[in-house]
Amino acid sequence: MGIQDDAAEIRAGGWRTLAALHGLIDSALEKALQAEYRLSVVEYTVLEALSRQDGWHMRMQQLARAAALSSSATTRLVSRLEERGLLSRYLCADDRRGIYTELTPQGRELLAAARPLHDATLEATLTEAADLPELAPLVRALYELEPAPAAPAKA
Amino acid sequence: MGIQDDAAEIRAGGWRTLAALHGLIDSALEKALQAEYRLSVVEYTVLEALSRQDGWHMRMQQLARAAALSSSATTRLVSRLEERGLLSRYLCADDRRGIYTELTPQGRELLAAARPLHDATLEATLTEAADLPELAPLVRALYELEPAPAAPAKA
């Protein structure tokens, strides 16, 4: 034992830290969004992902990947949101197996309403995490990630 | 809009990256551990947490915090593991409300068997993630976290 075990231990520790921070943020967001807008984190994520495709549509599978969900979960998630009138499904003429989803005005509206709470909760949680010695380094690292290929500049 | 929105966008991007990496690792571990040892990631985490308290016990609530689970989920999780003979519950004389859990030899054994797969899967997934442009920076950051207060030296 030695070098290999050390590397494994570093990875394991990193993973524990990652999981801990993820759990903290996830549950904070879940509570906040659920309480105010009856939205789960995944649901918010899906709406948000759709809004980035503004004017566009997304296939179920793209959505599944974006939300890190199985396709069956995606089907039901989309159904829930559709029932609430937040998005709409429609077949695309191109490939009639494919189903596209699109935000409705209501969906866009709810997302706009929820975003500030989402951001505020995220900020609060990160700040809180920055005070915990075992999470602080990761929080710092998050802020220093590549400027994020956010909205790919329309260069 | 401007500075504030930028900060929010950075946080949101960081969160998306964090969530993506977490999801990737989590599902890889889940599949591997489930297939080989019929263990979920949370179950493994609990066994692992217990093993760190070697010779010791943990109360349900400590366990709940360690696994980022609700107490009801913890009850059932512990029940599952107990039924499989991997850990044992016992009342502690101190505070008869409290219930302590301890790894059984079988539990220790299964954990020892599963750990290499866990570590290997973790390594493979991190390596894979390091090839994705959007995840690579975070993976690098993980490796550079504080040397981790691993096993707090018995100083």
Next chain:
DNA sequence: GAGAACTATTTGCACAAGCAGGTAAGCCGC
């Protein structure tokens, strides 16, 4: 252009999670 092979989505089923409510045990003031 008919059939095999593949892909996209949906549905049946089993399971694990959270919340709310229940019970047992400790703690406190009197």
Next chain:
DNA sequence: GCGGCTTACCTGCTTGTGCAAATAGTTCTC
């Protein structure tokens, strides 16, 4: 040492998830 409050854990119920199988549509081969 008896009520009242709190804490620690367990149980009923509802919901979301993944896997596997079913269905509908596309593509490729001959």
